[in-house]
Amino acid sequence: MDLSENVGSRLKVRRKAVGMTLRELAESTDLTASFLSQVERGKVNLSLASLQALARALDVPVLFFL
16 A cells, blocks of 8 residues: 555545545535545545645644555
8 A cells, every 4th residue: 555545545534434525525625525535545646735734624633644
C-alpha cells in the first residue's frame, strides 16, 4: 500500500466514523465530493492545504493520515 492509498483509507475510515458523507465533507472543506472520492481510492494526491482542511473538518491531527 503506497502513501496515497494509506491516506485515502484512513480518510474513509474517519469520515465514516464521524458519520459524514462525501458531500458533507466536501462542503466543509471546499473540496469536491468527486475529488474526495478519488483521494479515498488512492487515485490522487493531496496538497498539504487540503490535508489540513480535512484534518480540521474531521477533528484529527494531520499526522493521523500518515
